[in-house]
Amino acid sequence: MIEQLEQVEKQALAELEAITTVESLRTWRSTYLAKVGPIAEISRGMGKLSAEERPRVGQRINAVKQSLQGAYDALEQKLIAEQRARELEHDRVDVTLPGRPAPAGRLHPTTQTLREIERIFSNLGFTVWESPEVETDEYNFGLLNFPPDHPARDMQDTFFVKMPPGSPKVVMRTHTSPGQIHAMRKFAPEPVRVILPGKCYRMEQVTARSEMMFYQVEGLAVGENITMGDLKGTLQEFATQMYGPEATIRFRPSYFPFTEPSVEVDARCFLCSGKGCRMCKYSGWLEILGAGMVHPNVLRNGGYDPERFSGFAFGMGPERIAILKYGIDDIRWFWSGDLRFLEQF
Amino acid sequence: MRVPLSWLKEYVDITLSPEELATQLTLAGLEVGSIDYIGVEAAPGSAWAPDLSGSEPPEHIPWDAQKVVVGELLEVNQHPNADRLTVPVVGYGEGRSIAVVTGAPNIKVGMQGEKVALALTGAKLIDGHSETRKWVTLKPTKLRGVASEGMVCSELELGLSEEHEGILFLPDDAPVGTPLREYIGDVVLDIDLTPNLSRALSIVGVAREVAAITGQPLKLPEPQVVAEGPSIEGRAKVTVEDPQDCPRFTVGLVEGVTIKPSPWWMQQRLRLVGMRPISNIVDVSNYVMLEWGQPSHAFDADTIQDRHLIARRAKAGEKLRTLDNQQRQLSPEQIVVADPRGVQSLAGVMGGAETEVTDATRNVLLEAAIWNPPVIRRTVQALKLPSEASKRFERGVDPQAPPVALRRALELLRQVSGGTVAQGLVDVYSQPWQAQQIELTCAEVRRLLGIELSAAQIADLLSGLGFECEVGVDSVLVVVPSYRLDVTMAADLVEEVARMYGYEKLPNTLLADELPPQYVDEVQISERRVKDTLVACGAQEVITYSLTSLEVVETLNGTAPDASEYLMLENPIAPERSVLRRDILPELAQVLADNLREQSRVVLFEVGRVFHPQPSRTLPDEPRRLALALAGQRNVVSWHEADPPLLDYFDLKGILETLLERLGVDAQVTFTPADDARFHPGRSAYLIQTAEGTSLGVLGELHPDTRDRLGLTVSRAVVAELDLDALLLLQMPPRYRVIHRPPAVYQDIAVIAPTSVTAEQAHRVIQAAAGPLLEHVSLFDVYTGAPIPEDQRSLAFRMSFRAADRTLSDAEINKIREKIIRRLQSELGATTRS
Numbered sequence A: 001m002i003e004q005l006e007q008v009e010k011q012a013l014a015e016l017e018a019i020t021t022v023e024s025l026r027t028w029r030s031t032y033l034a035k036v037g038p039i040a041e042i043s044r045g046m047g048k049l050s051a052e053e054r055p056r057v058g059q060r061i062n063a064v065k066q067s068l069q070g071a072y073d074a075l076e077q078k079l080i081a082e083q084r085a086r087e088l089e090h091d092r093v094d095v096t097l098p099g100r101p102a103p104a105g106r107l108h109p110t111t112q113t114l115r116e117i118e119r120i121f122s123n124l125g126f127t128v129w130e131s132p133e134v135e136t137d138e139y140n141f142g143l144l145n146f147p148p149d150h151p152a153r154d155m156q157d158t159f160f161v162k163m164p165p166g167s168p169k170v171v172m173r174t175h176t177s178p179g180q181i182h183a184m185r186k187f188a189p190e191p192v193r194v195i196l197p198g199k200c201y202r203m204e205q206v207t208a209r210s211e212m213m214f215y216q217v218e219g220l221a222v223g224e225n226i227t228m229g230d231l232k233g234t235l236q237e238f239a240t241q242m243y244g245p246e247a248t249i250r251f252r253p254s255y256f257p258f259t260e261p262s263v264e265v266d267a268r269c270f271l272c273s274g275k276g277c278r279m280c281k282y283s284g285w286l287e288i289l290g291a292g293m294v295h296p297n298v299l300r301n302g303g304y305d306p307e308r309f310s311g312f313a314f315g316m317g318p319e320r321i322a323i324l325k326y327g328i329d330d331i332r333w334f335w336s337g338d339l340r341f342l343e344q345f
Numbered sequence B: 001m002r003v004p005l006s007w008l009k010e011y012v013d014i015t016l017s018p019e020e021l022a023t024q025l026t027l028a029g030l031e032v033g034s035i036d037y038i039g040v041e042a043a044p045g046s047a048w049a050p051d052l053s054g055s056e057p058p059e060h061i062p063w064d065a066q067k068v069v070v071g072e073l074l075e076v077n078q079h080p081n082a083d084r085l086t087v088p089v090v091g092y093g094e095g096r097s098i099a100v101v102t103g104a105p106n107i108k109v110g111m112q113g114e115k116v117a118l119a120l121t122g123a124k125l126i127d128g129h130s131e132t133r134k135w136v137t138l139k140p141t142k143l144r145g146v147a148s149e150g151m152v153c154s155e156l157e158l159g160l161s162e163e164h165e166g167i168l169f170l171p172d173d174a175p176v177g178t179p180l181r182e183y184i185g186d187v188v189l190d191i192d193l194t195p196n197l198s199r200a201l202s203i204v205g206v207a208r209e210v211a212a213i214t215g216q217p218l219k220l221p222e223p224q225v226v227a228e229g230p231s232i233e234g235r236a237k238v239t240v241e242d243p244q245d246c247p248r249f250t251v252g253l254v255e256g257v258t259i260k261p262s263p264w265w266m267q268q269r270l271r272l273v274g275m276r277p278i279s280n281i282v283d284v285s286n287y288v289m290l291e292w293g294q295p296s297h298a299f300d301a302d303t304i305q306d307r308h309l310i311a312r313r314a315k316a317g318e319k320l321r322t323l324d325n326q327q328r329q330l331s332p333e334q335i336v337v338a339d340p341r342g343v344q345s346l347a348g349v350m351g352g353a354e355t356e357v358t359d360a361t362r363n364v365l366l367e368a369a370i371w372n373p374p375v376i377r378r379t380v381q382a383l384k385l386p387s388e389a390s391k392r393f394e395r396g397v398d399p400q401a402p403p404v405a406l407r408r409a410l411e412l413l414r415q416v417s418g419g420t421v422a423q424g425l426v427d428v429y430s431q432p433w434q435a436q437q438i439e440l441t442c443a444e445v446r447r448l449l450g451i452e453l454s455a456a457q458i459a460d461l462l463s464g465l466g467f468e469c470e471v472g473v474d475s476v477l478v479v480v481p482s483y484r485l486d487v488t489m490a491a492d493l494v495e496e497v498a499r500m501y502g503y504e505k506l507p508n509t510l511l512a513d514e515l516p517p518q519y520v521d522e523v524q525i526s527e528r529r530v531k532d533t534l535v536a537c538g539a540q541e542v543i544t545y546s547l548t549s550l551e552v553v554e555t556l557n558g559t560a561p562d563a564s565e566y567l568m569l570e571n572p573i574a575p576e577r578s579v580l581r582r583d584i585l586p587e588l589a590q591v592l593a594d595n596l597r598e599q600s601r602v603v604l605f606e607v608g609r610v611f612h613p614q615p616s617r618t619l620p621d622e623p624r625r626l627a628l629a630l631a632g633q634r635n636v637v638s639w640h641e642a643d644p645p646l647l648d649y650f651d652l653k654g655i656l657e658t659l660l661e662r663l664g665v666d667a668q669v670t671f672t673p674a675d676d677a678r679f680h681p682g683r684s685a686y687l688i689q690t691a692e693g694t695s696l697g698v699l700g701e702l703h704p705d706t707r708d709r710l711g712l713t714v715s716r717a718v719v720a721e722l723d724l725d726a727l728l729l730l731q732m733p734p735r736y737r738v739i740h741r742p743p744a745v746y747q748d749i750a751v752i753a754p755t756s757v758t759a760e761q762a763h764r765v766i767q768a769a770a771g772p773l774l775e776h777v778s779l780f781d782v783y784t785g786a787p788i789p790e791d792q793r794s795l796a797f798r799m800s801f802r803a804a805d806r807t808l809s810d811a812e813i814n815k816i817r818e819k820i821i822r823r824l825q826s827e828l829g830a831t832t833r834s
């Protein structure tokens, strides 16, 4: 019996040698290690053996079974590993092929710039406030200290809205400054710190450099302890955060009817670093925003006593900021809706 | 205001380079926009320097000191071989001379002694004979056999103007041999003046600023006039009807004038400032306006009845033929200068043709007045007649200027016209200017500027500008000069203090004031969330014009809109931008169409205000809208998917469902079939607020007719427009639901129902029947066709059930399932299959 057993073991191991696939390995197992098969048959013949022989043969049978199982396990592991390696090889791709498109949307560059401006000023304690795009002449001009029939009105070519006879004059707001009056009237006599973003309109021909519709962000701070030094410091902080610590800005006198003193803020030309180029009209400087201390008349119109309260205001154009930042050559792209433009930001 | 430095230097010494002066003026609020270098170079490395290296010369060019000089015609000979050419021999000092060949029509054989601009070999000028603007460097040449060693120059060749008809003749006293740049070279600052800077609309005014900025003394002699004629008294008369309209009216008289061109130097200065020389009388008037800021008007004295000038309002129906030969209909809104016969001039705006100075004029009445600024401005606007004079009157002219400017003008007139000046002036000045006094405290300067200045320091800064200052303990009493009409209150003086102190020197501080109560605009935050969600869904934000046209609306709608529902502009710049939008879609649909010409996939959204006029209020409502527009292929074409399917209704709805879910609005709204002619009748829906039954907007595929009107070539285009304000009002904050540990049990059910039963109905019945153990139900298959009977379809739902405290048993689930099946049967007439 032992001989027989050894014969089977030898044969099984020999067959195993030749096996190269998992399938034939399984067949081999069902031949030699299943409940029916040569070893099982030998086991069944044990009953005919003597009591002395029986344990010896039994041990031997178990040893053969274990040896075959061990050989099986080892080969199975090897074959599976080989098969997986083949599958992986088969699955190989050209990793330089383009990925599956995952179309992502984008915010309009104006919105992106507005958010950047809002982020900077919210860190300085300013909150966002909105006011209407269609305004009365009184809010857009009168309350902002533009006297009627004053040349200051020439600074802002105005779209007038057709109104029935007897109605007050109505305009497309030419700047976000009427929001100053709205905000002051809402909050007076509390101090105010708001920024007012929104669309504005001017009666201008649309060209590469001028638009009839544009966004503006107005800022307003009113309190009992606000100086022009605060205005300068705030705008310096803004410029540093917006344009980077290397940005150089300068403050120079200007004129807006609703501020006194009025300020124009220039940044050193980003393109030529001040050497002079077409973009900065050979001055080396680019106007980036207008500002000033709120005019006493405007404070009064907003509901504050100008002898006690003071404040500053500023205004800037997000499109202009984007134009300077990205070197955009034509302002008309902004409202074109053209994806070739919008997808670049 | 263009300011030639040669002129400015007559009133103040300039110690700075032109570039440095330009910077200082700019930093003091007189923004120098550009600098013209006439025959001279800019400082090396200056940002203002024109580009001389390009192939196209700039407007003005520098002249080489050695090679472009004042020359004198010694003789002019006929060219032996060409009728049209002459050969002048030009001397240029120290006995030197050269012969040049020229075709200039204003050089005639036999001329002698005329002064010209002579360019010698090697001079770099503008090529006067080229069609395009380019450089030329002079070389010795031969023209039709005669050698030419240089050139007599035209203004174009020198970069002075576009004039190239003939050569430039210089004044007789031009110093022969002198470099031309030393003789007529100049630097012109072009200052962009804000409306408050009327005081700087003159050379003298700019000189005052320069003196204050640089600390140089102002050289301002009181103009003297040699008046040898009899007194004006009784020989000219002035009546002012309303001193409000005309606070001052001053007149001088010159007799025996000869009308001729003004001298070259005066013409040259007028040209540099940008005015055209006309004749000696007119040029003097303009010259003095530019110099002193006081406009004046010359009447032919013999055309004015009784030499009596009357300042009054025009009467209704009165007419005036103005200098430009236009017949003007006047109104009582306008101030005129009349004589006893009638209107002779539109005050401060334009003279009349009948009384203007002509070649025959012998005697001149010169008027210098002050007019009411708003009246002048309205007149200019009504008649569309802006002028250099009205520009100054609108902004306000120094009330003390008229006699000063008149004396300056009368003396110049005497010199350039040979006339005799009558002694004295007629000066009607019934309400003389009163100097204003303003007290400025150190505390106010500190409060507004954040700097500590003593009263003496403040006085020092202000007196440089001509303010008279009386220094007190902690304040300064300031007397405002007559030319500072812009200064009316302490805040104005604070600006002057800041300007002279230097904005740059003010400290940079951060707000130390109490932080105001922080206001949070919820709508702003929500709008951000909406935009971010849509971007995350793959949509691109666009911003379109809020101004549109009824035609664009009609293109989308297919029918003409009711114009009365729209606000219109009174003064549009273009018909396509003349109407305030009521909806976003009309313009957005255009943008969609534009993009589809370039793109295979377009997914756009816009958030913005629209304008709805309100009968009971002046201002319109400005509701916030959200619009979307999608068309083209769902995915970008790639090697992964060569022909992706078209975007359709469900792409749009999916984006909206995500948005509604994000806003917490999804449970409060329903989609119901829309009835809107713009849309595909079977693929459009209203978004309904379920509780109120009100519509929040519409979405769907555009009707093929609409697509045709828009010129869309894709076979599907999907759009939506929602009332964002209303939607945002429904927002709910996220509500946390406890997550239960026991496993869920999943069940599929196919509902076979008539096609008239909506998916929504089936969904609701399942939800209602299943009760609280149903955790989630979703539709995963819609099928029509065999073996499903016709007019029916199969809607396959996957349900998940879960209990908080236990694993559900099959028996429990089956009981619920039975109930669902019964309810579907009874309520919808549906059969079911597992």
Ligand SMILES: [Zn+2]
Pocket (backbone or CB within 6 Å): A269, A270, A271, A272, A273, A274, A275, A276, A277, A278, A279, A280, A281, A282, A284, A285
């Ligand atoms: Zn530059």
